[in-house]
Amino acid sequence: MNETTGTRDYDWWLLAIIAAICALGVVEIYSATHGSVLVGMHSKQIRWLVIGFALMFVLSRIDYHLIMDQAPVLYIIGISALVAVLLVGHTRFGAKRWIPILGEFLQVSELVKLIIIIVLARFFAEVRTDELSLQDLIKAGLLVGIPLVLILKQPDLGTALVLMPMLIVGAFLAGLQWKHAAVIILIGVLMLPVGWHFLKPYQKERVTSFLHPEEDAKGSGYQVLQSKIAVGSGGFWGKGFGNGSQNQLGYIPVRYSDFIMAALAEEQGFKGVLVALGLYMALLLRLVQNAQRAKDRAGMFLVMGVTAALGFHVLVNVAMVIGAMPVTGIPLPLMSYGGSATLFVFLAIGLVMNVRLRRFVN
């Protein structure tokens, strides 16, 4: 198992796409915050990006099989961390998500997302049948279910939901049978009222104001409305760098993280959005291509797990900005300001790099 990997094997296209997205993000963060008290955020973001890049390279050097070997251990670490944060975690913005490490608050659930990708990949890779049996499906569900419930308790609905596409995509690629899929969908629909009951009031409010935006804007309805105003008023060409009145004057909430796409849409217009979404599409397709060229199923599952997570992030965040989905706390990968989320993305990409690097190795 010796690897000789040359630099040529790094996925330079992927790196280029990522770099472009990161750059867009930094520029837009700068533009949205330079005139206000939040000035300087872009520098912090650059710091995270640099650390991220470094970690990405580090993670890509370790054979992913070694990592996946440790899946059970990692799983236990993840669960423990989730329990720990529930017990002793720092409450911020009304949720217990952070553990202070190295002077910064790190979101535990971001780490757990990574762990679950690895764990699920290992699980599905070990399925020997061509079709996914019901038994295996249920086992996979449980594997995901436990951390999901723990994350929900924080409460962090958005992150909890990210685990679902990982499971779904993994199961799909592992040979999920249509009949099982149908039953699950049915159960899911029936469970909606139950799920609704368990939602916290503010989460319920987000959904209702999403469904009925015409009702007088309150709370998150106001946020989405402001986001749409910003996006819509950007028009095709945008208002120009630094000229987005809605984001500059503070009308878009958290314009540097959750709603960064709104700020970009306002300033760069549709043409800018086209570029940004084009880049994300390129990113995701590139990831799929890497999965298609992976050496083994294990690598494929790993890469597709990452793809599922990132794809879900992009979809949910952007849909929220245009008012097509309720407000969640999901950031836009690599563009939204935020340390933990950014690190997660880089580590995940690191795994992908890992798989790609070893595709010719035997």
Add this chain to the structure above:
Amino acid sequence: MSYWFRNDNRLPQERLAAASYVIVGMITLLLLGFWKLQVIDSDKYGVMAERNRVRSIPIIAPRGRMLDRDGRVLVDNYPSFSVLLLRDDMAAVEKNLPAIADGLGLSLDDLKEQLSNTGALPKFQPIVIKPEATQGDVAFIESHRADIPLLEMLMVHRRRYLPGGFMAHASGYVGEVSEQQIEASNGKYRPGDVAGKSGLERQYNDLLVGTDGMRRVIVNSIGKEVGRLTQQEAIPGKQIQLTIDYDLQQIAEEALAGKKGAVVALDPSSGEVLAFVSRPAPDPNDFAIRVSKEEWQRLNSDADRPLLNRVTQAQLAPGSVFKIVMATAMLEEKVPPESYTSFCPGYATFYGRQFKCWVYGKAGHGVMDVHNAIVHSCDVFFYNIGMRMGIDRISKYAKMLGFGAKTGIDLPSEESGLVPSEEWVQRVFHRKWYPGETISVSIGQGAVIVTPMQVAYMIGGLASGGDFKQPHLLKDAQNVGDRRISISDSTVEKVTQGMYGVVNEGGGTAAAIKLQGIEFCGKSGTAQVIGENAKTRFGKGEKKFNNNAWFVGYAPRRDPEIVVAVLVEEGGHGASASGPIVRDIIKAYYDKKAKKGQGQTTVELKRYDLDAAPKAQIVERAKPTVKPEQAAAAVEPVSAKKPQPE
């Protein structure tokens, strides 16, 4: 470490390809979403973005002031702050309402009611929640700009009137426009605008009201002004100069203090109104902000009717003042002829009933001709000539002399009184006129009713030889109406001699008030409110059954310069209750005229003559703004031209 999973190279290529399609589809859908917002609906959001960040704040135009005939300020403005509530974010409004009510000292229920009343207005339009902000309110608003970004302050000009209801019925008052006014104005008025509601404020509202300007500012999401766009200055309203003479007005106001009645003084040669008082009167300063419902109801239901403009709206029996009309009618119609005399033993008998003269119980008047009948105000004489003339002749001259119709003064809601006639009683009561009713009318009782304005107008026009100028309060008015009647000079001479005798001859009903060196003429009137018998039976001592006291006086005897009509309700005897007031005003008028002739300016006012030492002027200007309490004592002079010795 399972060997198996490392080497399992079964890759589900179709499903992986499917994943790619899903990705492309997803991105495309998102792009479509953006397309809709940014291209299709771009304008709509552009407007909303603009509205987000640009706020239009009106600059309220100051209303034109009112000055008296000498240029002294009677009605002015002062700056004050209104508190506006911004309703863009209704959730925030509801959340913060208790805090706002508490901080500004308002009732939470009133605020809630106001919010629901204005629910139909567009959300970006703010509403006035407190018309008069105190220093504390301003501090509260400023300090809570971040956590309660819903309050804005608007500087407005408020009307300031002289205190205590001085000239209140002439000036009228302003208030917020009513819904009907907004509808009728075709978009000129918005809710919260101030317009004249009564009196001159209403009559000349179009002149007085300016045009509001607009200030457009950029605000950030907490409502703080961060930039300025355009500013359109307000155009102030035009100032109007009235014909009112402050000095005469003050005498009249003091004379009626604590009483119910009216005083109107005018110059019949021009129609200019020199003094105009109706008491009791509300203080329009109270109205200038907002009248509470209770206060308004109290004023409306007050038995003394402070909201009634008695000068133009009190329609009462004129009593003996009407005898002037009777005398004029007799002399013009020559029915009976000029030499007619009647004998008054204190009463007269018609249709088997006894009609008393006012001297009944004392000696009768004896033989009376028309001149003496006026001087002594003998009822019997006028009963007799009334019966001979008949109601229609009386009615004709009453109308000719201006009764039964509006004088046309430039104030809203003038009443026209009533002059009865055959035609009138037929039309309204569907019966014929009873001759006995003529008897009451002959001495100014019965169905005939007049306003104090009409009385002054009538006497002034008559003594001017039948030339009736339209009374008006706006100085230098254009198109002043001039109504002339055909009346013989001998009639005018005879009647005016009679009125001269009332004051200046011994035994005249107003001999007590004659003035040295001034041809002061007049006629008293004591109008009964209820019959004498009834008064004796029910109303002994009850003030409200007292007679209404009229006196109308003027000078000089022919082509007068000043006519003053005074009515004191429940005042008792005309000459003694109202006469002295007329005398005082006319005396003041002549005193002022004399002083002007000598180069001085006014009678009582301590006003710096512009020809006096300049140092005194500078001290005057350094004084702080006149407080309302001091206004009566030191009204600041605003003269368009230097006063010239006349």
